[in-house]
Amino acid sequence: xxxxxxxxxxxxxxxxxxxxxxxxxxxxxxxxxxxxxxxxxxxxxxxxxxxxxxxxxxxxxxxxxxxxxxxxxxxxxxxxxxxxxxxxxxxxxxxxxxxxxxxxxxxxxxxxxxxxxxxxxxxxxxxxxxxxxxxxxxxxxx
Amino acid sequence: xxxxxxxxxxxxxxxxxxxxxxxxxxxxxxxxxxxxxxxxxxxxxxxxxxxxxxxxxxxxxxxxxxxxxxxxxxxxxxxxxxxxxxxxxxxxxxxxxxxxxxxxxxxxxxxxxxxxxxxxxxxxxxxxxxxxxxxxxxxxxxxxxxxxxxxxxxxxxxxxxxxxxxxxxxxxxxxxxxxxxxxxxxxxxxxxxxxxxxxxxxxxxxxxxxxxxxxxxxxxxxxxxxxxxxxxxxxxxxxxxxxxxxxxxxxxxxxxxxxxxxxxxxxxxxxxxxxxxxxxxxxxxxxxxxxxxxxxxxxxxxxxxxxxxxxxxxxxxxxxxxxxxxxxxxxxxxxxxxxxxxxxxxxxxxxxxxxxxx
Numbered sequence: 001x002x003x004x005x006x007x008x009x010x011x012x013x014x015x016x017x018x019x020x021x022x023x024x025x026x027x028x029x030x031x032x033x034x035x036x037x038x039x040x041x042x043x044x045x046x047x048x049x050x051x052x053x054x055x056x057x058x059x060x061x062x063x064x065x066x067x068x069x070x071x072x073x074x075x076x077x078x079x080x081x082x083x084x085x086x087x088x089x090x091x092x093x094x095x096x097x098x099x100x101x102x103x104x105x106x107x108x109x110x111x112x113x114x115x116x117x118x119x120x121x122x123x124x125x126x127x128x129x130x131x132x133x134x135x136x137x138x139x140x141x142x
Numbered sequence: 143x144x145x146x147x148x149x150x151x152x153x154x155x156x157x158x159x160x161x162x163x164x165x166x167x168x169x170x171x172x173x174x175x176x177x178x179x180x181x182x183x184x185x186x187x188x189x190x191x192x193x194x195x196x197x198x199x200x201x202x203x204x205x206x207x208x209x210x211x212x213x214x215x216x217x218x219x220x221x222x223x224x225x226x227x228x229x230x231x232x233x234x235x236x237x238x239x240x241x242x243x244x245x246x247x248x249x250x251x252x253x254x255x256x257x258x259x260x261x262x263x264x265x266x267x268x269x270x271x272x273x274x275x276x277x278x279x280x281x282x283x284x285x286x287x288x289x290x291x292x293x294x295x296x297x298x299x300x301x302x303x304x305x306x307x308x309x310x311x312x313x314x315x316x317x318x319x320x321x322x323x324x325x326x327x328x329x330x331x332x333x334x335x336x337x338x339x340x341x342x343x344x345x346x347x348x349x350x351x352x353x354x355x356x357x358x359x360x361x362x363x364x365x366x367x368x369x370x371x372x373x374x375x376x377x378x379x380x381x382x383x384x385x386x387x388x389x390x391x392x393x394x395x396x397x398x399x400x401x402x403x404x405x406x407x408x409x410x411x412x413x414x415x416x417x418x419x420x421x422x423x424x425x426x427x428x429x430x431x432x433x434x435x436x437x438x439x440x441x442x443x444x445x446x447x448x449x450x451x452x453x454x455x456x457x458x459x460x461x462x463x464x465x466x467x468x469x470x471x472x473x474x475x476x477x478x479x480x481x482x483x484x485x486x487x488x489x490x491x492x493x494x495x496x497x498x499x500x
Binding site: 059061065082087092093105115 | 301416431
């Protein structure tokens, strides 16, 4: 290798390494940190027993997401993911029809999570509900 | 005496900044005058409104706090306590909406006059990128008051980005600063809104104006009228009239319809009924409502988003696709495509407000 070529490669390589040394910390700084996700939560106390009147619902935090607990007119407690499978808006309970409605793009689900109408491509995830003493425990179905 | 002082000051500045050269350039520069030259004014008006946004944005920074616990409260403080705070914020919000509307008018008028044809391809490309940047300004600025509507609009908007093939998940996480809309998202949107987007916009505006100055205004294909008027002062005076009318319009809107704050965002609340994004996103919003859940076993929403992306790319490349206009020949096919697109955007936008249960 000629001395001139060696110097070219050496200087070019140094320049690239210098640029990388500046760019890498900037890119890592801008990208969000992976820590702090909180992991997957398998069960949560969603409400106190008897707190929810019949034909009403409440949204609660479940892990890093949200879920909805519905007390049907018959007094049965049902829990589902509150995140619409279309574009992630939080669904709301429509007491008149006894369904879950997403106001963003008019998606509608039954209390089994199945899509009744609108653009949602998948059903809502359903969760197990158990009344344990004074607490309503919602857990992921295995 | 005053005239003598004025002359001395002028001479002092002229010797240092070569101002007479600039004025000579302005007087030498001419603008074509014909029956469709009215559309030339929209570029200048958009630039003027951008100036208003920079000025009012800088003023809002004095009191705004980019934190989920304080953002909404700081906007309430600006609107209710700070003297003329309601005016500054309303001017910023109203101007943002008018600006995006006029950018659409400017873009479509340029399109129908085929001003994108050779050698002005890059003027079109930078102009389209500026529209995208200003829509990003609108999207990022919408979240900053941390209210119910903006919170949900951000969830939907970022999920659209998340639906993109291959890079979707990464892009959504990057924009949100995590898995969901949180403090990290507000910090990032603030960062985009006041630092990254303004830098990008100023660079692109610089290139856009440089191209307009270098190449001059485009005349419509087949325009025989050769009349031209000096840029300074004739065209500038007419432009200034447009700016004044805009100021009056913004002033009236701010006084009679001050911009709302809305209820504070609650991540644990169901999405409110009747939610919709800013009007300039509603044509996409309503399309996503109408698209069926599955088309040929592909999720309809993903297909629609892909169609919008492809459409945007083709629109960006129009100067290179419309070969006839490049040869100074009429290209009615492109005119019809543009008219269909404008009609589609108008119909979908109107439907959003007139048939919300669509």
